Amino acid sequence: MTQDGLGVGDVRAFTGRRIMVAGGSRGLGEQIVRLLLAQGAQVAVCARGGDGLQALSSALRAERPSARLFSRAVDVVESGPLERFVEDAAAELGGLDGIVACAGGARGRALEQASAQDWSATWEMNAGYTARLTAAAVPHLRAAGGGSVVVIASISGWKPGPQAQYGTAKAAQIHMVSSLARELGPDNIRINAVSPGSMLIPGKRWDRMRREDPEAFDRFRTEFPGRELVSPQEVAEVVAFLLSDRSGGVTGANIPVDKGQNAPTADGY
Numbered sequence: 001m002t003q004d005g006l007g008v009g010d011v012r013a014f015t016g017r018r019i020m021v022a023g024g025s026r027g028l029g030e031q032i033v034r035l036l037l038a039q040g041a042q043v044a045v046c047a048r049g050g051d052g053l054q055a056l057s058s059a060l061r062a063e064r065p066s067a068r069l070f071s072r073a074v075d076v077v078e079s080g081p082l083e084r085f086v087e088d089a090a091a092e093l094g095g096l097d098g099i100v101a102c103a104g105g106a107r108g109r110a111l112e113q114a115s116a117q118d119w120s121a122t123w124e125m126n127a128g129y130t131a132r133l134t135a136a137a138v139p140h141l142r143a144a145g146g147g148s149v150v151v152i153a154s155i156s157g158w159k160p161g162p163q164a165q166y167g168t169a170k171a172a173q174i175h176m177v178s179s180l181a182r183e184l185g186p187d188n189i190r191i192n193a194v195s196p197g198s199m200l201i202p203g204k205r206w207d208r209m210r211r212e213d214p215e216a217f218d219r220f221r222t223e224f225p226g227r228e229l230v231s232p233q234e235v236a237e238v239v240a241f242l243l244s245d246r247s248g249g250v251t252g253a254n255i256p257v258d259k260g261q262n263a264p265t266a267d268g269y
């Protein structure tokens with residue numbers, strides 16, 4: 001809450017702001033897109049699947065006819081299409097004030113089963129594209145007089161867990177924001193990481209475990225002091241705060257949003 005009693009969830013917070021979200025047709029990215037549009041932002045969003053983007057665009061147009069949403073099917077690991085999307089999003093929205101690197105994931109399994117390609121692919125789908133996306137967006141943020149970059153990392157970036165290639169790539173994102181904050185600060189560009197804990201997303205891994213193996217889910221819940229997993233909406237609120245002027249004093253930071261989670265997965269150490 002601010003002195004005037006307004007939180008960043010208020011409609012006025014993003015009026016006129018132009019934000020691009022990489023990886024936003026479902027899961028956390030969808031909640032970020034929904035929150036930003038609800039607060040008055042113009043949003044550009046990409047994902048690999050055109051069907052998912054189309055479904056989200058149709059739903060949002062029905063719910064919020066005045067919403068300005070520009071979408072395109074782009075795989076962020078493909079150098080070229082990602083940078084073109086940044087250029088076209090800036091042209092479509094009339095500039096950029098903020099970007100969110102939300103897409104992420106992992107390839108391969110444990111060390112002896114994971115190939116060199118699994119390691120390099122996992123790097124590219126988290127840290128590698130984040131660097132290219134930020135580099136492509138910087139000229140537009142600079143032209144806007146400054147801006148905010150939010151990188152979705154993970155508590156796996158510093159808590160040991162299976163699939164070391166994933167935690168390693170998330171750690172790289174967290175380090176990246178601390179270095180780039182110094183490099184981009186003179187242009188009034190802030191950059192921060194948000195590290196979600198295990199999110200309860202309808203249809204995804206932990207929600208499936210909750211329905212299909214309630215005993216295992218109950219054991220996993222003991223990793224959280226309040227016995228509840230964090231929701232993607234709660235994570236999106238922190239992303240919106242970091243994109244907003246309310247967080248003008250924050251750059252180079254990594255903010256966990258995890259309800260105090262201990263081990264980063266149900267198979268954690």
Ligand SMILES: NC(=O)c1ccc[n+]([C@@H]2O[C@H](COP(=O)([O-])OP(=O)(O)OC[C@H]3O[C@@H](n4cnc5c(N)ncnc54)[C@H](OP(=O)(O)O)[C@@H]3O)[C@@H](O)[C@H]2O)c1
Nearest residue numbers: 023024025026027028047048049075076103104154198199
């Ligand atoms: N889920 C969790 O509990 C959790 C916990 C900690 C951190 N995180 C991090 O939070 C972020 C979002 O997680 P999530 O579970 O919400 O992800 P998700 O459901 O797998 O995907 C989120 C969005 O990103 C898009 N996407 C995925 N890969 C993409 C790519 N290569 N190019 C373009 N778009 C892509 C997806 O659409 P398409 O599939 O159609 O491309 C979807 O719209 C990730 O960085 C993840 O590592 C997640």
